[in-house]
Amino acid sequence: GAGVSQSPSNKVTEKGKDVELRCDPISGHTALYWYRQSLGQGLEFLIYFQGNSAPDKSGLPSDRFSAERTGGSVSTLTIQRTQQEDSAVYLCASSLSSYGPEAFFGQGTRLTVV
Amino acid sequence: GQQVMQIPQYQHVQEGEDFTTYCNSSTTLSNIQWYKQRPGGHPVFLIQLVKSGEVKKQKRLTFQFGEAKKNSSLHITATQTTDVGTYFCVGGSEKLVFGKGTKLTVNP
Numbered sequence: 001g002a003g004v005s006q007s008p009s010n011k012v013t014e015k016g017k018d019v020e021l022r023c024d025p026i027s028g029h030t031a032l033y034w035y036r037q038s039l040g041q042g043l044e045f046l047i048y049f050q051g052n053s054a055p056d057k058s059g060l061p062s063d064r065f066s067a068e069r070t071g072g073s074v075s076t077l078t079i080q081r082t083q084q085e086d087s088a089v090y091l092c093a094s095s096l097s098s099y100g101p102e103a104f105f106g107q108g109t110r111l112t113v114v
Numbered sequence: 115g116q117q118v119m120q121i122p123q124y125q126h127v128q129e130g131e132d133f134t135t136y137c138n139s140s141t142t143l144s145n146i147q148w149y150k151q152r153p154g155g156h157p158v159f160l161i162q163l164v165k166s167g168e169v170k171k172q173k174r175l176t177f178q179f180g181e182a183k184k185n186s187s188l189h190i191t192a193t194q195t196t197d198v199g200t201y202f203c204v205g206g207s208e209k210l211v212f213g214k215g216t217k218l219t220v221n222p
Contacts, residue, residue, distance in 0.1 A: 033210050043157070043202070043212040056209055091156055098208035100147060102159035 002026075004106035006092050012112045013082055021077045021109045025094030032075050033103060034067060035091040043091065049075060050098045082113045118143070118205035120213045128221050133190040135216035137203035144206035146179060146186045151215070152199040160188075160201075193220050 005024040013019050025032050034046040045059045049069045060066070064083075069075040079086055089110050093103040118139045127133050137146065145164045149157040161170055163179035163186060170177045174197075176189045190197055202215040 031208070031210075035212070042200075042214040045209060045211045048209055050208070093157075093210070095210075098210075099206070100145070100210075101162050102147065103149075103157075103210055104159070105156040108156055 004092055004094050004104050006090075006106035006109050008109060009107060010110045010112075012114060015084060015113055016081055018078065018080045019082055019111065021079075021090050021092075021111070023075045023077070023092030023094075023106060025073065025075070025092070026104055027073075029094035029096055029104075030072065031095045031098040031103075032069060033093045033095075034075070034077050035093070036061075036088045037091060037108075038088045046077070048098070079111075082111075084113050087111055087113045118146075118203060118213050120203055120216055122216055123214055124217050124219075126219045126221065127193050129195060130192050133193050133197070133218055135188050135201050135203075135218075137186045137205070137213070139184045139205050142183045143186075144183075146206060147204040147210075148177060148186075148188055149202045149204065149212070150199050151202065155199075157202060157212070190218075193218070195220050195222050 007022045032049040035043040037043050047057050047067050051072050052069050064080045067077045089108040091108045093105045095103040118137050120137045147162045148160040151157045161177050166183050167181045168179040174191045178187045198220050200215040200217045202212045
């Protein structure tokens with residue numbers, strides 16, 4: 001596709017349910033990043049992939065969060081047993097390589113846990 | 115990982131005034147990137163600086179990379195309401211970790 005695509009754009013889920021967020025990076029981009037942004041706050045780094053490998057998972061808030069990337073392309077971020085504090089916009093970005101030169105962001109998935 | 119601090123966290127200006135945001139690192143950076151996020155939007159890449167002492171201009175925006183490659187600044191001349199948003203600097207790192215940014219508001 002022309003840009004980074006994220007789905008769904010909005011997700012409302014009940015507390016305790018699992019959710020899966022999807023990111024389709026720009027074709028050919030080997031680096032992929034996940035961030036979380038709460039209202040009025042900065043971007044909280046979650047995880048990044050170089051190819052299918054995630055060299056650093058230390059940004060994931062808890063063991064309820066996991067992410068994978070297959071075929072060097074699509075990535076999914078899974079949140080198990082969602083809590084209200086998980087409510088935020090989840091942003092995905094991709095770049096040609098892990099040192100840029102620039103990252104392109106998707107529109108984000110707005111997650112609301114009720 | 116590299117820690118880059120950005121100041122100020124908030125800045126409110128009158129339209130037409132200049133604006134500057136600063137980024138400082140305790141370690142030498144391989145490069146620095148700048149992004150802008152409009153309210154309700156996602157971050158958009160502005161520029162990457164790589165060379166020591168580099169200065170780049172984009173219309174009313176001037177970006178500088180310090181001689182020691184430990185600091186950077188973004189200066190906007192004669193702000194306009196379209197400049198409203200949060201400006202982030204990202205220190206050279208494969209993790210692409212964003213700081214808190216500087217939120218700019220412009221009074222028309």
